[in-house]
Amino acid sequence: MKYNSTRNRSVSVSAAQAIAQGISADGGLFVPESLPQYSYEDLCKLKEMTYQGRAQRILSDFLTDFTQPEIEESVREAYSPNKFGGEHPAPLALQQNGDKNMYVLELWHGPTCAFKDMALQILPHLLTKSMSKVSGGKKAVILVATSGDTGKAALEGFRDVAGTEIMVFYPQDGVSPMQERQMNTQEGGNVHVCAIQGNFDDAQTGVKKIFTDPACGQKLAEHNMMFSSANSINWGRLLPQIVYYFSAYCDLMGTGEMDYEGEKVNIVVPTGNFGNILAAYYAMKMGLPVNKLICASNENNVLTDFIRTGVYNKNRPFHTTSSPSMDILVSSNLERLLYDMTGGNDALVASWMKSLNDAGVYTVNAEVKAKMDELFYGGYCDEQGTKAAIKEMFETENYLIDPHTAVAVNVYQQYLQETGDLETPAIIASTASPYKFAASVLEALTGERGQGSEFDKVAELSALTGTQIPQPIADLQQKPLRFAQVCNIAGMEMAVLGTLGIQ
Numbered sequence: 001m002k003y004n005s006t007r008n009r010s011v012s013v014s015a016a017q018a019i020a021q022g023i024s025a026d027g028g029l030f031v032p033e034s035l036p037q038y039s040y041e042d043l044c045k046l047k048e049m050t051y052q053g054r055a056q057r058i059l060s061d062f063l064t065d066f067t068q069p070e071i072e073e074s075v076r077e078a079y080s081p082n083k084f085g086g087e088h089p090a091p092l093a094l095q096q097n098g099d100k101n102m103y104v105l106e107l108w109h110g111p112t113c114a115f116k117d118m119a120l121q122i123l124p125h126l127l128t129k130s131m132s133k134v135s136g137g138k139k140a141v142i143l144v145a146t147s148g149d150t151g152k153a154a155l156e157g158f159r160d161v162a163g164t165e166i167m168v169f170y171p172q173d174g175v176s177p178m179q180e181r182q183m184n185t186q187e188g189g190n191v192h193v194c195a196i197q198g199n200f201d202d203a204q205t206g207v208k209k210i211f212t213d214p215a216c217g218q219k220l221a222e223h224n225m226m227f228s229s230a231n232s233i234n235w236g237r238l239l240p241q242i243v244y245y246f247s248a249y250c251d252l253m254g255t256g257e258m259d260y261e262g263e264k265v266n267i268v269v270p271t272g273n274f275g276n277i278l279a280a281y282y283a284m285k286m287g288l289p290v291n292k293l294i295c296a297s298n299e300n301n302v303l304t305d306f307i308r309t310g311v312y313n314k315n316r317p318f319h320t321t322s323s324p325s326m327d328i329l330v331s332s333n334l335e336r337l338l339y340d341m342t343g344g345n346d347a348l349v350a351s352w353m354k355s356l357n358d359a360g361v362y363t364v365n366a367e368v369k370a371k372m373d374e375l376f377y378g379g380y381c382d383e384q385g386t387k388a389a390i391k392e393m394f395e396t397e398n399y400l401i402d403p404h405t406a407v408a409v410n411v412y413q414q415y416l417q418e419t420g421d422l423e424t425p426a427i428i429a430s431t432a433s434p435y436k437f438a439a440s441v442l443e444a445l446t447g448e449r450g451q452g453s454e455f456d457k458v459a460e461l462s463a464l465t466g467t468q469i470p471q472p473i474a475d476l477q478q479k480p481l482r483f484a485q486v487c488n489i490a491g492m493e494m495a496v497l498g499t500l501g502i503q
């Protein structure tokens with residue numbers, strides 16, 4: 001299996017090369033040249049497997065330059081029960097009966113309590129194996145721009161992984177206090193954290209610029225290092241996310257909810273950078289029976305407008321919301337969807353991305369718009385709607401959700417109202433533990449944001465709801481702060497080189 005660049009399809013590299021490099025030199029993203037196909041018989045076989053077995057099977061189809069033992073070891077290390085608090089790393093939790101069949105896919109049982117762990121626990125294993133295949137012992141320098149959850153999950157995944165150094169940039173006022181504390185207390189000898197004076201898009205643009213700056217790359221090469229990415233643009237991040245959609249469907253086959261061949265599900269995803277929902281799209285293209293992909297946004301509703309109109313326009317106010325991991329105006333992974341929907345038209349995709357870069361806006365053609373209409377439903381909800389969804393879910397189902405998941409639940413309700421599609425079962429991707437956002441969740445439930453420190457609020461939430469505080473969050477309170485560096489956007493490159501000691 002080879003990988004092409006979305007901006008130049010004559011680029012053709014191995015999986016190891018795509019993962020080691022992160023992004024193509026032309027600024028495009030790596031995409032598989034074809035997608036393996038799964039029949040109903042294949043799904044029936046997957047259904048009999050553990051999560052780890054399902055991951056092994058699906059990863060093997062894409063990582064054809066890896067040996068089976070390499071993939072097996074990566075999967076085993078990543079999804080061990082001691083890291084995910086149980087045998088099943090991605091269980092289906094809630095089933096609502098009555099007028100809807102709604103299943104909540106809990107993706108936050110990993111060490112940092114957010115869905116990013118599903119990919120970032122395995123990426124370091126895939127990356128170090130890729131590096132040893134293609135780049136002859138160079139040290140991997142991982143740069144991460146985070147809107148909150150990726151940073152911590154990447155730090156935790158890469159900590160003390162031999163042959164790697166990791167540096168995370170986060171927007172100074174754009175993450176929750178708990179997210180900030182999670183990052184600034186990170187342990188490990190190869191980890192670095194820096195706040196930037198800007199928002200997430202600034203951080204992401206800054207990181208992309210450093211990646212593609214030839215002078216900077218040259219400097220690293222002289223010191224036997226090379227940049228790589230743990231952001232969701234890295235194929236090694238996206239691929240593991242395909243697994244849990246197959247897994248959830250197979251679990252539903254196991255419960256009898258899916259009882260005939262080809263029975264379709266709706267998949268609802270609270271979306272920021274378009275990575276998680278793109279994985280669901282690829283799963284559908286590989287044969288998973290999907291009716292609609294429901295793309296849920298918060299007040300930063302650039303994707304809702306895009307899905308409805310075909311115009312992607314980032315020229316709009318940026319809102320800081322209670323679902324900060326979705327406070328994004330440039331959804332990088334959309335580029336991969338466009339590449340697929342244009343039938344691999346690299347020149348067209350490159351021209352849209354250039355227009356986005358130059359003018360902040362592009363309009364897709366009628367062919368792509370029609371394909372999107374067929375498969376996607378886009379919706380958004382404001383802060384009021386987010387809070388209402390948390391409160392309603394707790395009061396009616398006794399089930400506690402975080403603000404990101406709440407956005408998905410709210411948009412799913414809008415979808416039901418608009419379409420009356422009560423028949424199709426829905427899988428809601430639940431992307432974070434409510435305890436990562438205790439103040440916002442308390443406010444939704446009680447009208448007050450809670451008293452005292454972040455940890456007091458966590459305790460209050462537990463007492464109020466009778467739910468258990470996840471161990472990784474309970475443990476944070478004891479940990480000393482290790483990082484307090486702040487830089488401006490122009491200073492990001494210097495910060496990286498300084499940290500590596502190679503200015």
Ligand SMILES: *Cc1c(COP(=O)(O)O)cnc(C)c1O
Nearest residue numbers: 149272273274275276325431432
């Ligand atoms: C990252 C994140 C999202 C958005 O996922 P994308 O893949 O960027 O669309 C949603 N919710 C939470 C909690 C996240 O951490």
